[in-house]
Amino acid sequence: IIDADVIAREVVEPGTAGYNKIVAHFGATTPDLLLPKTDDGKGQPLNRPALGRRVFGDTDERKKDRAVLNGIVHPAVRMEMYRQLLKCYLSGCWAVVLDVPLLFESGLDTLCGTVMVVAVGDPAIQMRRLRERDSHLTAEDAENRVMSQGDIREKAKRCEARGDGRGVVVWNDGGREELKSEIERVMSTVMKGSPKWWAWMLLLVPPLAGWAGLWTYYRNLKVNKDWRQAELETKAKL
Structure with a gap:
């Protein structure tokens, strides 16, 4: 499993190029950007909640700040993901899971043979779970964070538009047992499409492997082009 959130934390640890760029851009206007020094001697880590309040939201200023932050973090995350993908291939892994919250927005879906979206049908459940996980978030902070990552139900539709076996949706409105059953259901579909x-x-x-990768990439580009065209046609009818 290659977790983009974990990598995103690693590439902005004190001393990294990403950390230095963030401090240089946001430090002067975000007084609480840095936490106290840690005992490991690495320096002052980023205050992620403070940075989140700075970039999450729907105003033009926050969108601009978010674009700057993404421009710093995303390239570093992408390069590390490529490195780990190559390592997984050389290790003979049957499958690699890219755990990426902004998969479609980052364009990393073009690398995937199958895309799985874990979604909830009720926005209230999504907000409640986010605040239970990150207790420091206010209701406004949670709403801004959810809005900045796009509508998960729309992502589910986009996932399903990839076609049978190439896009699967796991609905997670219920409890853990229901989620487990859903995962088992969709994984059986995935495994049939990619035997060992x-x-x-x-x-x-x-x-x-090279040709298969190129074919997957080309096919996904076409799927994305068709999706964008369908979106434009839908908006034109409004």
Whole structure:
């Protein structure tokens, strides 16, 4: 599993290029940007809640700040993900999970044979769970964060538009047992579309892996183009 959130934290740790760029841009106008020094001697870590309040929201100023932050963090995250993907391939992994909150927005969906979206149908459940996980968030902070990441139900539709086996949605409105059943259901579909013998073929025949990767990338570009065209046509009818 390659977790984009974990990598995003690693690439902005004190001493990294990402950290220095964030401090240089936001430090003067965000007094509480840095936390006290830690015992590990690495320096002052970023105050992520303070940075979140600075960039999450729907105003033009916050959108501009968010674009700056994304321009610092996303390239570093992307390069580290590529490195880990190569390592997984050389290790003979049957499958690699890219856990990316902004998968479509970052364009990383073009690398994926199958996209899985975990969604909730009720926005109130989404807000409640976010505040339970991050207790420091106010209701406004939580709403701004959810809005900045896009409508999860719209992402579910986009995922399903990829077609059978290439886009699956896990609905997570219920409890853990229901979620487990949903995951088992969709994983059976995923595994049928990518048997282990195919993974071994891709490992043992690198040129085949290259062609398969290029075909997946091209196919996903076309899917995204069709989705954007459908969106434009829908808006034109309004």
